[in-house]
Amino acid sequence: MTGEPREQDWLVISVSTAGAPDSLRVQVWRKLRSLGALYLQQSVCLLPARPEVVREIRRLIDRVRHQGGTARTLPMAFTDPAEEQAVIAEMNAARDAEYAEVLERLPALRQELADEQARGNATYAEVEESEADLHRFHSWLNKIAARDYFAAPGGQEARDAVEQAAGELAAFEEAALRAEAPDHATPRLRAVKTR
Template identity: 85%
Template sequence: MTSEPDWLLISVSTAGAPDSLRVQVWRKLRSLGALYLQQSVCLLPAKPPVVRDVRRLADRVRHQGGTARVLSMAFTDPAEEQSVIAELDAARDAEYAEVLDRLPELRKELADERARGNATYAEVEESEADLERFRSWLAKIAARDYFGAPGGQAARDAVEQAAAELAVFEDAALRAEVKHP
């Protein structure tokens, strides 16, 4: 039996509760990176922030007429635990891959605007907002990446590369503005 990490087995039913609760539960568990074992039953590592969030969610479910069980558990088979960790890592890697799939759009936009001679402050602001959305998205994925999925570093590196390209673009915009005030 392994002692680290401990796990939470979560079972939630929103039957008899307001319809909106089902969506709230799904969103919260999804944001935490829950691994569903079957409908309404999922698994999460028992990290302190996760335990706190799951307890709050269970209380909300109960107060709104649903039922929730949160059980602490440990695996008796280390191979089974590693299999679950691999599934969680694969889910995070899929999310990191989506970041990597979408980043080229931002980088292409910067290159296209520069090629058109359209390096302006307005374009810098727009691209900064896009970059901030990528950073926020990446931070949300990283918050539920409990075991350091392999794809995380590539996604972080790609976002930082986009930030470097934006800095070059911003410099070009500043030079263009100084030439044509």
């Protein structure tokens, strides 16, 4: 064996920030949450030992130790496949809850587009604002997907809903283009004159 973790291996991470700056506790919590860690108890969590996770955990442990905290990571393998499946189901449930939040908030963007169009307010400023909102949804979805190690069932529905909103924004943008520059609403090929 090369010492590299197999995909089905796990990491148990234990971190204590006692005696370290208060800001370190928040940094550790944010990093572990961003990786999708499953807490087993306070200060002890579990993550799949994927190469990108192992790298991030090594960096986190170095940071904790350099700032006066204590941290340890231990490789682990489940001996009971049912227990491993239960952990995977719990991680998938956490991701599904995050995907559900995306789905819960997305209708507000879609409704805003519909309302602005109904008011005849399809403008470049509205397009720009809605693009920024859609970009936030894409970014949020990408962050969730990065910690969705086991393809939680809610992921596809959330991705489809964001893509549907992107299509609605494209239609809104076309309406804004027609309203603000009616001659340019449909792209035309024009002959270029040469001297």
